[in-house]
Amino acid sequence: MTYVLPFPESKIPKGGEFGNNDAPRTNDHRGVDFAVAAGTPIKSATDGTVVLDKWSDILGWVLVVQCPRGVTWGYCHMREGSKLNIGDKVVAGETVIGKVGNTGSASRGAHLHFTCGGKEETSVFYGWVQDPIAAIKRLEAKTAPKAKAAPAAEAPKAAAPVAEPVAKKPEAKKAK
Numbered sequence: 001m002t003y004v005l006p007f008p009e010s011k012i013p014k015g016g017e018f019g020n021n022d023a024p025r026t027n028d029h030r031g032v033d034f035a036v037a038a039g040t041p042i043k044s045a046t047d048g049t050v051v052l053d054k055w056s057d058i059l060g061w062v063l064v065v066q067c068p069r070g071v072t073w074g075y076c077h078m079r080e081g082s083k084l085n086i087g088d089k090v091v092a093g094e095t096v097i098g099k100v101g102n103t104g105s106a107s108r109g110a111h112l113h114f115t116c117g118g119k120e121e122t123s124v125f126y127g128w129v130q131d132p133i134a135a136i137k138r139l140e141a142k143t144a145p146k147a148k149a150a151p152a153a154e155a156p157k158a159a160a161p162v163a164e165p166v167a168k169k170p171e172a173k174k175a176k
Contacts, residue, residue: 003067038099058104074114
């Protein structure tokens with residue numbers, strides 16, 4: 001399983017971080033905002049299945065993908081509804097799920113609001129959410145292939161014991 005950010009972390013402006021509640025917000029920010037030009041293709045952050053594609057007055061066009069671990073990933077303020085259908089499979093870093101937009105009353109310019117929720121498809125709106133960047137880093141760590149331990153070097157095979165040379169008894173001197 002692969003997990004990737006839709007855009008580099010460097011595209012998150014000050015104030016776009018998870019939990020930030022700077023003006024004009026009155027509550028905690030329930031995702032991260034990537035400041036990216038309108039129309040930029042958005043690629044899926046995870047392998048998974050599209051479970052929701054709808055209009056929200058606040059978040060604009062929203063698409064939600066559920067990964068095999070049951071976590072939901074929300075992509076909000078998209079330019080338009082996705083070309084994908086509910087039940088479609090997506091591949092992390094490959095499937096274009098939509099384009100960056102400026103839709104919904106909470107949007108103050110083109111950006112992607114990216115969030116991570118619980119198992120319920122609507123959790124990205126109403127339920128428990130977590131920092132999607134921290135979640136991706138945790139999930140990457142859990143799914144990264146474990147480095148195989150190098151095989152232990154074989155102990156050198158013991159050579160057959162070598163007999164100590166037997167000293168010859170000095171021959172008795174012959175009398176002349």
